[in-house]
Amino acid sequence: DTGVSQDPRHKITKRGQNVTFRCDPISEHNRLYWYRQTLGQGPEFLTYFQNEAQLEKSRLLSDRFSAERPKGSFSTLEIQRTEQGDSAMYLCASSLVGLAGTGELFFGEGSRLTVL
Amino acid sequence: TQLLEQSPQFLSIQEGENLTVYCNSSSVFSSLQWYRQEPGEGPVLLVTVVTGGEVKKLKRLTFQFGDARKDSSLHITAAQPGDTGLYLCAGAQVSGAGSYQLTFGKGTKLSVIP
Numbered sequence: 001d002t003g004v005s006q007d008p009r010h011k012i013t014k015r016g017q018n019v020t021f022r023c024d025p026i027s028e029h030n031r032l033y034w035y036r037q038t039l040g041q042g043p044e045f046l047t048y049f050q051n052e053a054q055l056e057k058s059r060l061l062s063d064r065f066s067a068e069r070p071k072g073s074f075s076t077l078e079i080q081r082t083e084q085g086d087s088a089m090y091l092c093a094s095s096l097v098g099l100a101g102t103g104e105l106f107f108g109e110g111s112r113l114t115v116l
Numbered sequence: 117t118q119l120l121e122q123s124p125q126f127l128s129i130q131e132g133e134n135l136t137v138y139c140n141s142s143s144v145f146s147s148l149q150w151y152r153q154e155p156g157e158g159p160v161l162l163v164t165v166v167t168g169g170e171v172k173k174l175k176r177l178t179f180q181f182g183d184a185r186k187d188s189s190l191h192i193t194a195a196q197p198g199d200t201g202l203y204l205c206a207g208a209q210v211s212g213a214g215s216y217q218l219t220f221g222k223g224t225k226l227s228v229i230p
Binding site: 040041042048056103104105106112 | 120164
């Protein structure tokens with residue numbers, strides 16, 4: 001399978017715990033995005049990387065959230081001291097921009113977080 | 117304020133009926149994308165429209181981008197139960213610095229009853 005993969009698919013944690021999600025993008029894609037989606041809403045932009053550089057962060061991304069893409073391949077999204085309001089589906093997407101790419105986003109299946 | 121307004125929010129129709137979903141904004145987009153999402157899955161890209169007035173067809177689905185690149189519609193002919201899902205529109209804005217921002221609407225939840 002050469003699509004975007006996310007791990008874990010589901011995570012249940014207690015309030016105050018830290019959680020980390022991993023995203024493996026399509027291998028030749030240079031951009032990687034994180035979105036959050038709650039019930040009844042469309043995905044909301046959190047942050048994106050061009051190769052290993054984090055180029056933009058949403059105001060939704062509080063200081064408890066940190067994202068990395070150390071070698072320009074996979075990315076991690078860590079949430080520290082989780083709160084019940086963090087419960088959501090966390091979606092990763094990748095795209096190829098530049099002469100060979102269209103910039104269209106391809107999404108993974110998401111990581112669903114439930115904070116008790 | 118929701119940048120992209122989708123309507124209707126919910127739609128339940130009988131198999132074989134036609135339907136139209138709308139996506140409206142006061143902002144101009146460089147392109148607009150339509151996605152379909154099933155419960156527990158990520159969105160899957162259906163189409164990208166780029167040029168004002170552009171019409172694209174994907175089997176029974178017809179997508180149109182408004183002349184001013186601020187709105188779009190999705191028309192489904194002879195809906196089938198397999199069309200059931202959440203339809204999301206997303207507008208792309210590109211800055212001079214190369215920043216690419218894709219903003220989603222809340223979606224239209226479609227149920228097609230056999």
